[in-house]
Amino acid sequence: ETGVTQTPRHLVMGMTNKKSLKCEQHLGHNAMYWYKQSAKKPLELMFVYSLEERVENNSVPSRFSPECPNSSHLFLHLHTLQPEDSALYLCASSQFQFSDTEAFFGQGTRLTVV
Amino acid sequence: AQSVTQLGSHVSVSEGALVLLRCNYSSSVPPYLFWYVQYPNQGLQLLLKYTTGATLVKGINGFEAEFKKSETSFHLTKPSAHMSDAAEYFCAVLTGGGNKLTFGTGTQLKVEL
Numbered sequence: 001e002t003g004v005t006q007t008p009r010h011l012v013m014g015m016t017n018k019k020s021l022k023c024e025q026h027l028g029h030n031a032m033y034w035y036k037q038s039a040k041k042p043l044e045l046m047f048v049y050s051l052e053e054r055v056e057n058n059s060v061p062s063r064f065s066p067e068c069p070n071s072s073h074l075f076l077h078l079h080t081l082q083p084e085d086s087a088l089y090l091c092a093s094s095q096f097q098f099s100d101t102e103a104f105f106g107q108g109t110r111l112t113v114v
Numbered sequence: 115a116q117s118v119t120q121l122g123s124h125v126s127v128s129e130g131a132l133v134l135l136r137c138n139y140s141s142s143v144p145p146y147l148f149w150y151v152q153y154p155n156q157g158l159q160l161l162l163k164y165t166t167g168a169t170l171v172k173g174i175n176g177f178e179a180e181f182k183k184s185e186t187s188f189h190l191t192k193p194s195a196h197m198s199d200a201a202e203y204f205c206a207v208l209t210g211g212g213n214k215l216t217f218g219t220g221t222q223l224k225v226e227l
Contacts, residue, residue: 004157040123043204043217056214090157103215105150105157 003027006091006106013081014114021076021109023091029104031097032074034066037088037108049074050097081113116141118207120218128226133177133192135221137205140186146208147188148215149179153201161203164188175199200225 004025013019023032034046048056049068063085065077074091088110094103121136139145146165150158162173169181175198179190188205205218 006157040219042118042219045214092158102160102163103158105159107155107157110155 004091004093004104004106006089006109008109009107010110010112012112012114013078015081015083017081018077018079020078021089021091021111023074023076023106025072025091025093025104027093027104029093029095030071031094032068032071033092033094033103034074034076035090035092037090043090047076048097055097078111081111083113086111086113116145116207116214116216118205118216118218120203120205120221122221123219124222124224126224126226127195129197130194133190133195133199133223135190135203135205135223137179137188137190137218138186139188139205139207141207147179147181148206148208149173149177149188149190150204150206150217151201152204152220158204161190195223195225197225197227199223 007022031050033048036044036046045058046060047066052068052071063080067075088108090108091106092103095101117140119138127133148163149161151161152158161177162171162179164171164181172178177192179188181188202220202222204220206215208215
């Protein structure tokens, strides 16, 4: 248990569905991140929030929409996804944005798009 | 731009043998370096990190890594492998004052009896 909780752990959705991934941390961290982990590829940073403001969006398609309502919660809203979006989506948090302090990761949501 | 190269996507060792996982980085400024481990169906967990100071860094579970600036390397070692070490290991680099943590493609470690 790392202090970062992601729900659901597994999700199967059709290409026309709308779903949301949730991430929660009660570590008092100020920065939160969404990563995509695909087989045989490096972790891809998708979004960075620092003090509840989005500070980075690495050219992620608009079918992925993040939301950070407060410093403890981070959502990733999904709509009209493609099969290639199937992956493990990891949430992480750290005390400050990309400092030398440790980033804590959640267990991830295994997403399958059918 | 910074990057990380992990040589060998799969490494297999016998239980009790030396573990060596290789990581080379490129960075135009002094880097911060990290090793993370990922067990099946889990997120990433920090093993160890190098920021400044002593170049030999000790982490959890008996792992250690040495920062060698001249070789731009940060290889991960453990003197004696245990079955529980079987997992995927990721090297990552963060440049000081940077805004991106860059990961390697990972090395899957298999430990055999």
